[in-house]
Amino acid sequence: GQQLNQSPQSMFIQEGEDVSMNCTSSSIFNTWLWYKQEPGEGPVLLIALYKAGELTSNGRLTAQFGITRKDSFLNISASIPSDVGIYFCAGRITSGSRLTFGEGTQLTVNP
Amino acid sequence: NAGVTQTPKFQVLKTGQSMTLQCAQDMNHEYMSWYRQDPGMGLRLIHYSVGAGITDQGEVPNGYNVSRSTTEDFPLRLLSAAPSQTSVYFCASSFPGAGVQFFGPGTRLTVL
Numbered sequence: 001g002q003q004l005n006q007s008p009q010s011m012f013i014q015e016g017e018d019v020s021m022n023c024t025s026s027s028i029f030n031t032w033l034w035y036k037q038e039p040g041e042g043p044v045l046l047i048a049l050y051k052a053g054e055l056t057s058n059g060r061l062t063a064q065f066g067i068t069r070k071d072s073f074l075n076i077s078a079s080i081p082s083d084v085g086i087y088f089c090a091g092r093i094t095s096g097s098r099l100t101f102g103e104g105t106q107l108t109v110n111p
Numbered sequence: 112n113a114g115v116t117q118t119p120k121f122q123v124l125k126t127g128q129s130m131t132l133q134c135a136q137d138m139n140h141e142y143m144s145w146y147r148q149d150p151g152m153g154l155r156l157i158h159y160s161v162g163a164g165i166t167d168q169g170e171v172p173n174g175y176n177v178s179r180s181t182t183e184d185f186p187l188r189l190l191s192a193a194p195s196q197t198s199v200y201f202c203a204s205s206f207p208g209a210g211v212q213f214f215g216p217g218t219r220l221t222v223l
Binding site for chain 1: 115142144146151152153154155156159161169201203205207208209210211212213214215216217
């Protein structure tokens with residue numbers, strides 16, 4: 001099946017720091033999604049990207065759809081303790097609904 | 112709207128037992144899917160459905176059955192539970208071709 005490589009696997013940062021994570025694929029995707037999962041909950045959509053080169057923000061979060069269509073990036077600025085969770089990227093390769101997920105980035109924010 | 116609901120929240124089974132994980136959505140989404148989440152492996156697709164009466168296998172279908180008799184419900188059946196099926200199971204739904212999927216709260220399953 002399709003492979004999405006997400007990095008880093010985990011991050012331990014101080015409150016106020018900026019965070020960057022990314023996903024890469026050997027295949028071209030036509031949609032990139034970023035989800036956040038908090039303990040005991042299901043993933044919740046943060047940002048959806050539909051065009052190569054697209055840069056979209058949601059508050060302190062900014063995500064980009066890579067020009068090659070094989071990667072995507074998520075940045076979190078001025079992190080706060082409630083940013084703690086697992087962040088997943090997901091890609092869609094066709095016009096259908098099936099998604100492929102990255103392994104996740106576990107973010108820990110120290111106050 | 113309740114969104115995507117899953118029951119039970121937690122379940123413990125013995126090896127060889129069978130059970131059904133329930134999933135329902137009230138958003139009139141045609142596409143529904145089941146994932147399992149294991150540490151360090153992200154979300155892996157088990158089965159999916161593009162509409163009532165239509166189901167297909169995902170990445171890790173072995174040991175699981177599904178059916179889709181209505182648009183709202185998409186149950187996942189474990190016919191003979193194995194310890195390797197210990198995992199957290201998520202159901203998700205979306206409009207077809209929309210890309211964005213909405214997830215339920217998950218069922219944490221332990222097979223002893």
